Amino acid sequence: MTSDQFSNLSDIYKAMDKTWDKTASQYGFLCEGCEDNCCKSLFFHHTFIEKAFLLHGFELLAPDIKKEALTRAKTYFSKTFSDEDSTSLKLMCPLNKEGKCLIYEFRPMICRLHGLPHELHKPGSPPLKGPGCHAGLFDEHPYFPFDRTPFYKEIAQVEIQFRQNSGKNGRIKETVAQMLLF
Numbered sequence: 785m786t787s788d789q790f791s792n793l794s795d796i797y798k799a800m801d802k803t804w805d806k807t808a809s810q811y812g813f814l815c816e817g818c819e820d821n822c823c824k825s826l827f828f829h830h831t832f833i834e835k836a837f838l839l840h841g842f843e844l845l846a847p848d849i850k851k852e853a854l855t856r857a858k859t860y861f862s863k864t865f866s867d868e869d870s871t872s873l874k875l876m877c878p879l880n881k882e883g884k885c886l887i888y889e890f891r892p893m894i895c896r897l898h899g900l901p902h903e904l905h906k907p908g909s910p911p912l913k914g915p916g917c918h919a920g921l922f923d924e925h926p927y928f929p930f931d932r933t934p935f936y937k938e939i940a941q942v943e944i945q946f947r948q949n950s951g952k953n954g955r956i957k958e959t960v961a962q963m964l965l966f
């Protein structure tokens with residue numbers, strides 16, 4: 785991983801955050817936490833570059849904090865993948881400590897894009913629309929366009945470059961716990 789690739793990814797993340805903040809302000813929405821905590825969602829992440837960036841952030845943590853997080857990751861992994869219907873589990877991400885993300889600057893795309901009503905355009909398919917977090921929260925509002933497509937495309941580009949440089953290949957579909965453990 786070169787610093788340039790981290791820097792490209794970081795720039796994409798900044799643009800995501802900026803767009804998210806702008807859209808949230810159109811709704812007058814300020815996330816102050818809720819029962820339906822998005823860090824309890826079963827998110828899967830699909831790029832090696834995001835995993836590398838997350839692990840880079842993780843390595844900067846103090847040894848005792850890392851050790852605790854790894855213990856939580858083991859528990860998370862065993863509960864998630866031993867349960868027949870893991871989608872019904874609402875387990876807190878091992879990197880969330882006392883309500884805060886330990887690697888906030890390094891968190892993956894889906895953690896950044898979550899929460900707001902959005903759309904995603906895939907070639908040959910009708911647009912996918914998402915209602916945003918906490919079902920119903922945004923129902924009373926007109927939709928303010930939040931198109932995730934350009935961000936997915938940009939992440940795909942840096943992922944291609946990363947794979948070429950690192951020799952990584954194949955499919956990746958991992959929770960944060962798996963990223964930390966494997």
Ligand code: SF4
Pocket residue numbers: 822823824877878879880881884885886887888891892895960
């Ligand atoms: S990586 Fe951070 S923001 Fe994403 S789910 Fe885990 S604690 Fe939450």
